[in-house]
Amino acid sequence: MNATETRLLIPSDISSARHGAFQDNWKVHSLSGETMGTHWNVNVSGHTSLELAEIKNLVLQALDTVVLQMSPWEANSDLRKFHxxxxxxxxxxxxxxxxxxxxxLEIAKETDGLYDPTFAHAIDLLGFGPSESPGAAYNSPSVQQAMTAAGFGQIKTDTQARSVLQPGNLGLDLCSIAKGFAVDLIFESLVFAGQKNFTIEIGGEARGLGCKPSGAPWLFALDRPRDLQIRQRLxxxxxxxxxIALATSGNYLRYHIVDGQPIGHLINPKATNEKTPLLSVSVMSQNCxxxxxxxxxxxxxxxxxxxxxxxxxxxxxVFLDHTGEEFSPAAETMLN
Known part of the structure; x- marks a missing residue:
């Protein structure tokens, strides 16, 4: 297969998703804006008289909820109060x-701490946090010390009181999950409001329900690095x-240069340096x-x-590196 061709991934239940989507007098309504340092887009299939102001208000309410509670930059967020x-x-x-x-925390346990939301201080020192640090090297003593001091095993929660124990100078960073949750929160709001055919996207994380007015599926391209050679080859x-929902992670999405070396925002707590041949990983799941x-x-x-x-x-x-893409078995079954 060459770069001029297109591969299509199709969920197994797409036929049920198309039920009731055919409407001659409907159109696709598009809304967009800015949030979390990126852009959001919502497409809704509906009647020409659809109340777009109400839909936009639901979107903004959901986005405000996530930012106010989970942003490292928001002074009164739950994370800042924890810090x-x-x-x-x-x-x-x-x-x-x-x-x-x-x-x-559940996923941190499932991955034996490779995924860990307690590395906020190290992320900040690398230059991706609220202190606006110019960025230290990945192997610098300050970053390594912050990584050593972190660890999800230190976190204790009280589900009934909905509270979290601060063990002492531990930070939380939910940026690797909050954007996906924001997509889900908008999704839940639109479903509750009676919408049945729409897509939501925030900075590459996306989720859809139903289909277009014609019955054709919503199509969303997997994110790609900006490198033209990679784009032209794949x-x-x-x-x-x-x-279904889709999210992509990769250090080409957020990085800066320190001492001539690219420093990515995704931290591997078990590695001595952050370099990886992987460019990105895209995951499709029932929620974002x-x-x-x-x-x-x-x-x-x-x-x-x-x-x-x-x-x-x-x-x-879907795993992407300089040699091409490799699909997990569950993704292979979706290939058309």
Missing amino acids: AGNPQEWIAFRPEAFRVLQRA PETRIALCN MDADAYATALFLMGKEQGLIFARKRNLAA
């Missing part, structure tokens, strides 16, 4: 932030985004929160271990 907490102090979390943290891969977190986890594992993990857990994943 400021005294040793052995229980910090109350709001429902959405607590829900996301719980899932992040065929485009698209997914029929009907009743899981897709977002698992994409990061698989990227940090590397292709060989990532494929083993994906196979054991039946994760649909």
Whole structure:
């Protein structure tokens, strides 16, 4: 297959997703804006008189909820309150932030700490946090010390009180899962409002329901590095985004140069340096929160271990490096 061809990934239940989507007097309505340092887009299939202002309000409410609770840059976010907490102090979390943290901790345990939401201080020192640090080298003493001090095993939660114990100078970073959760929160809001055919995308993380007015599926292209040689060599891969979510993780998406070396924002707590031949990993799942977190986890594992993990857990994943793409078995079954 050459770069001029297109590969299509099709969910197994796409026929049920198309039910009721055919409407001659409907059109696709598009809304967009900015959030979390990127852009959001929502496409809704509906009648020409669809109340777009109401839909946009639901979208903005969901985005505000995630930013206000989970942004490292928001002064009154639950994460900032946790960072400021005294040793052995229980910090109350709001429902959405607590829900996301719980899932992040579950995946941290599932991956033996390779995926870990407690590396906020190291991420900040690398230049990707709220302190606006110019960025230290990955192997610098300050970054390595911050990585050594982190670890999800130190976190204790009280589900009934919805609170989290601050063990002492531990930070939380949910950026690898919060954007996917924001997609899910918008999804839940639109479904509750009665919408049945739409797509949501925030900076490459996406989820769709139903199809277009014609009954054709929503098609969404997997993210690609900006390197023209890679783009020209690889065929485009698209997914029929009907009743499924998609997320992509890779250090080419966010990085800067320190001492002539590229430093990526995704931290491997078990590696002595952050270089990996992988360019990105895309994961397709029933919800975007899981897709977002698992994409990061698989990227940090590397292709060989990532494929083993994906196979054991039946994760649909696409691994991209300079040699091309490799599909997990669950993703292979979606290839058209």
